[in-house]
Amino acid sequence: AQRVTQPEKLLSVFKGAPVELKCNYSYSGSPELFWYVQYSRQRLQLLLRHISRESIKGFTADLNKGETSFHLKKPFAQEEDSAMYYCALSPYSGGGADGLTFGKGTHLIIQP
Amino acid sequence: ETGVTQSPTHLIKTRGQQVTLRCSSQSGHNTVSWYQQALGQGPQFIFQYYREEENGRGNFPPRFSGLQFPNYSSELNVNALELDDSALYLCASSWGQGGQETQYFGPGTRLLVL
Numbered sequence: 070a071q072r073v074t075q076p077e078k079l080l081s082v083f084k085g086a087p088v089e090l091k092c093n094y095s096y097s098g099s100p101e102l103f104w105y106v107q108y109s110r111q112r113l114q115l116l117l118r119h120i121s122r123e124s125i126k127g128f129t130a131d132l133n134k135g136e137t138s139f140h141l142k143k144p145f146a147q148e149e150d151s152a153m154y155y156c157a158l159s160p161y162s163g164g165g166a167d168g169l170t171f172g173k174g175t176h177l178i179i180q181p
Numbered sequence: 182e183t184g185v186t187q188s189p190t191h192l193i194k195t196r197g198q199q200v201t202l203r204c205s206s207q208s209g210h211n212t213v214s215w216y217q218q219a220l221g222q223g224p225q226f227i228f229q230y231y232r233e234e235e236n237g238r239g240n241f242p243p244r245f246s247g248l249q250f251p252n253y254s255s256e257l258n259v260n261a262l263e264l265d266d267s268a269l270y271l272c273a274s275s276w277g278q279g280g281q282e283t284q285y286f287g288p289g290t291r292l293l294v295l
Binding site (some may be wrong): 073105112113114115118155157167168169170171172173174 | 223224271285
């Protein structure tokens with residue numbers, strides 16, 4: 070069965086500092102990886118997915134199949150980045166659905 | 182464009198009772214997935230409905246059941262409630278079956294079982 074690990078429950082950095090939220094996964098096939106974000110009092114929303122290779126709000130994430138990682142990075146943190154971040158994996162590759170497998174989340178706090 | 186809505190927002194039940202949670206999918210979406218999020222955990226996949234049929238299921242017992250209607254709205258039913266069923270229940274809609282489509286989440290229903 071697939072698994073997503075986010076080793077940091079809480080990450081606190083100063084405004085303007087670089088941010089890296091770690092995500093490791095275990096899955097034998099070719100997964101689709103996502104980062105979801107939940108700002109205070111808002112619903113869970115997609116931040117980015119690896120297949121689109123986009124940079125959203127200055128965040129990027131690279132899928133490293135060798136290290137089975139999908140770390141989220143931003144070079145200069147902003148106060149509005151404070152939120153709960155979830156890494157998620159979809160194992161589906163055809164027929165049926167296994168849904169998304171989420172990590173436990175990392176609470177990112179950006180200090181002024 | 183209307184986003185995903187869920188009702189009710191909060192619910193208190195006692196052990197052994199039954200509960201029904203409702204979800205309206207985002208307009209244009211034909212797939213609904215349900216997740217359970219316990220305190221301090223990430224969401225956990227319960228099941229997915231695609232065109233009114235259950236399309237996939239996570240590791241949840243049969244007392245968790247669902248329905249999807251022709252307008253693609255959905256219900257989650259939980260029978261014989263247990264204390265551990267206390268959680269936030271999230272509904273997500275998407276276009277197309279499978280987990281690789283982008284899923285759009287509702288605000289959730291918080292269930293407390295006493």
